[in-house]
Amino acid sequence: MxxxxxxxxxxxxxxxxxxxxxxxxxxxxxxxxxxxxxxxxxxxxxxxxxxxxxxxxxxxxxxxxxxxxxxxxxxxxxxxxxxxxxxxxxxxxxxxxxxxSRDKEEILKSFKKEIPENLRNKCQMISKMSEEKQTKILGLTNNDLHNALDRKYSIPLIFNGKKEDKNNLLKILKNLNLTLQQGGRVLNLCDNVxxxxxxxxxxxxxxxxxxxxxxxxxxxxxxxxxxxxxxxxxxxxxxxxxxxxxxxxxxxxxxxxxxxxxxxxxxxxxxxxxx
Ligand SMILES: [Mg+2]
Structure with missing residues (x-):
């Protein structure tokens, strides 16, 4: 036993x-x-x-x-x-x-349609920046930089605004079933994942x-x-x-x-x- x-x-x-x-x-x-x-x-x-x-x-x-x-x-x-x-x-x-997750394109479509311009303008998409600036922010060059920006479901960005604006943005995103997630170097606009x-x-x-x-x-x-x-x-x-x-x-x-x-x-x- x-x-x-x-x-x-x-x-x-x-x-x-x-x-x-x-x-x-x-x-x-x-x-x-x-x-x-x-x-x-x-x-x-x-x-x-x-x-x-x-x-x-x-x-x-x-x-x-x-x-x-x-x-x-x-x-x-x-x-x-x-x-x-x-x-x-x-x-x-x-x-x-x-x-x-939904595709990046769908997330962006919803973002552009539903987020007021004054808040959208405070979101600086990393993909739209010069390569030099991308390197500075992400700490990556050449192929590594290219791989980091090869995204299917999320949009990395920098938010240039007051805390109040950011809270406003987060509230609207929540209603759209979207999230803004803080990473080590940037924010990522994502689906509700x-x-x-x-x-x-x-x-x-x-x-x-x-x-x-x-x-x-x-x-x-x-x-x-x-x-x-x-x-x-x-x-x-x-x-x-x-x-x-x-x-x-x-x-x-x-x-x-x-x-x-x-x-x-x-x-x-x-x-x-x-x-
Ligand atoms: Mg980490």
Missing amino acids: FIIYVVFVLMKKKYTVLIFTDLDGSLLHRDTFKFDNIVNYLKDLISKGVIIIPNSSKTEVEILEFNKELGINLPYISENGSVVNGLNEINSNLPEKIIL NKAKSMLKVIKIYKKIEKNVKIIAVGDNYNDLEMLRSSDIPCLVFNDQFKLDEININNCLVSKNSAPEGWSEVVKMALEKIE
Whole structure:
């Protein structure tokens, strides 16, 4: 009887760990976008069966470039939760693509039609700027810049207005079922999607093939907080532009280092917590 109990406990303790992670400033260095210092740790986790799913405001091509650099085809969520790609890489019964957003053109059409001109004029689209200015804002050049602007579901912009104007804009957008999401460098005009919703969608689908899961979420900025809040073990990578007292998440693990080292630091803490 005792043996059966022990076997039961051991079996019960077995879960698959899913890590949903932001990229820029969390897993990738905020300025250089490098992650060489933790690449071996990442590969080690993956070889042990941990499922890592980048969940980023980056575009599909940008995350594919990241996968190429890593040398592993990770499933991923791009453009702030707009689309999930490559779940079939984990299990062939899972879908290859789940689109959760309207197309960029449709979003823009609604934006142009419904947002008053005085507010629209305060929104400076990154795509309309000179290449020099785009580089300055996004910290990217040539092909990397081109890949970052190759968006299907979201429109990066800078808002030049008072807080009051921005609140007004947010209110109108909400009625249109649109969102304006703060990223590390720009705002993104998106459909009514976010990193948390897409994460929860993936978890729901994944649980059809495997019930015992533990969810770790890693982020460094405001647009990651809801994702962190919706996970089992929220992890924040230190970011000096982020005020820690604004987190307001129970049991959030916080790294001392910034990305990329801070990523392995919090993930190790999270995995110890699970064991
Ligand atoms: Mg980030």
